[in-house]
Amino acid sequence: MIFILTGAIHSGKTSFVERLVRELREQKVQVKGFLSKSVMRDNEIVGYDLLDLAKDRSVPFIRKKGQKDWQKIGSYFFIPDVLDKAQSIILSTQEAGLLVVDEIGPLELEGRGLWPALKQVIIKPSLNFLLVVRKNMLEDIFKLVAPAQAKVYSFENQKTVSRLAEEIKDKID
Numbered sequence: 001m002i003f004i005l006t007g008a009i010h011s012g013k014t015s016f017v018e019r020l021v022r023e024l025r026e027q028k029v030q031v032k033g034f035l036s037k038s039v040m041r042d043n044e045i046v047g048y049d050l051l052d053l054a055k056d057r058s059v060p061f062i063r064k065k066g067q068k069d070w071q072k073i074g075s076y077f078f079i080p081d082v083l084d085k086a087q088s089i090i091l092s093t094q095e096a097g098l099l100v101v102d103e104i105g106p107l108e109l110e111g112r113g114l115w116p117a118l119k120q121v122i123i124k125p126s127l128n129f130l131l132v133v134r135k136n137m138l139e140d141i142f143k144l145v146a147p148a149q150a151k152v153y154s155f156e157n158q159k160t161v162s163r164l165a166e167e168i169k170d171k172i173d
Helices: 013-026 080-092 115-121 135-141 161-172
Strands: 002-007 031-041 044-052 057-063 076-078 098-104 129-134 150-154
Touching (some): 002 013, 002 135, 013 031, 013 161, 031 057, 031 080, 044 080, 057 080, 080 115, 129 135
Parallel strands (some): 002 150, 031 098, 098 129
Antiparallel strands (some): 031 044, 044 057, 057 076
16 A cells, blocks of 8 residues: 655655654554655755664765765755665565655656665555655656555645554554
């Protein structure tokens, strides 16, 4: 099953998913994957860190400064080793539970970023995914993921974390 959480940019989707992951774990749902947590300096986002949910450890992932050969979208560069790590997390998920991927965006729509790894596993019926997608990209994401295979939750009409966790747990079980 593919669950998609969608909402506006900087609307709190990642913080919501962080609370959701805690709730799901309390309900004994195995959760793997990662979150992209913003890094602020002087009230400005300078990048994002990758929070590996299995290890509960963050590493620098995306920054405004990078090298010419790094994958780039807009003003952000993806640190290659950490992008490889994110892809490895996606590819190593083989069992039931929930794989969280925060977030799928313009780079993936171009077939880059996380998409090379995600496209290899998203077809596996034994896996369940929670993909975080910006609201303005949802229709484009449906070109990669058939809408009939996905259950979309709009962050603007957010349910309580507990209620959404119950829905996800019920669909996974």
